[in-house]
Amino acid sequence: MAIPWTPALAIGVPEIDHQHQELFLRIERLVQGVSRGNAADIERLLEFLSQYVVKHFGAEERWMLRSAYPDYTRHKAEHERFIRDYEHMTREFREKGPNVLAGIRINNWIAEWLRQHISRSDMELGRFLATKVASGDLDGP
Ligand SMILES: [Fe+2]
Ligand SMILES: [Fe+2]
Numbered sequence: 414m415a416i417p418w419t420p421a422l423a424i425g426v427p428e429i430d431h432q433h434q435e436l437f438l439r440i441e442r443l444v445q446g447v448s449r450g451n452a453a454d455i456e457r458l459l460e461f462l463s464q465y466v467v468k469h470f471g472a473e474e475r476w477m478l479r480s481a482y483p484d485y486t487r488h489k490a491e492h493e494r495f496i497r498d499y500e501h502m503t504r505e506f507r508e509k510g511p512n513v514l515a516g517i518r519i520n521n522w523i524a525e526w527l528r529q530h531i532s533r534s535d536m537e538l539g540r541f542l543a544t545k546v547a548s549g550d551l552d553g554p
Contacts (some may be wrong), residue, residue, distance in 0.1 A: 417441070422531045424539030426476065432469040433531055439465065440524050447516030455516065459503050462523070466496065477538065480545050488534050495526060 418437035423430050439462055446454035470492040477485045502522065506515050545551035 422528070422536075424531065424535045425543055426539055428472060429469075429476070429535065429539070432465075432472060433527070433535075436462070436465065436469065436527060437524070440520060440527075443516070443523075444520050447513055447520065450513065452510075456507075459506070459519075463496075463499060463503065466499065470496070473535065473538065476542060480542055480551050482538060482541060484534075484537065484541075488538065491530060491534055495530070499523070 418434045422433060424433075439458060443455065443458045443462070446458055470489075474485070474489055474492070476482070477488060482488070502519055506519060509515065542551065546553050
């Protein structure tokens with residue numbers, strides 16, 4: 414079972430929080446697709462996730478650049494690492510054919526990565542942006 418998005422994961426930037434919720438929702442659907450063994454569903458979701466994640470990381474990175482975020486390089490490197498690992502995992506999954514175990518492995522990996530990345534790196538960014546807004550250096554997110 415994928416871990417759902419909870420308000421504890423809110424970083425306080427509506428655009429980003431909405432995207433995080435969307436990501437968790439799609440992972441949930443991926444879990445369902447895998448348990449039904451529907452290869453076309455799974456393929457569609459994997460493709461959606463790969464594009465959506467790039468869009469989402471891009472949105473966060475724009476906030477970082479706009480606010481001169483000091484930890485930009487490290488945070489961006491985490492995003493790039495995820496994209497590499499995701500591509501590696503899904504390639505393996507496609508080559509071997511969709512099977513439940515591999516599907517569950519991907520689900521768990523994505524959900525766990527997201528939960529950890531949001532609660533550390535994204536949360537840190539959210540706090541930084543809030544400080545910038547409070548000091549009048551940045552228009553409110
Ligand atoms: Fe994020
Ligand atoms: Fe991030």
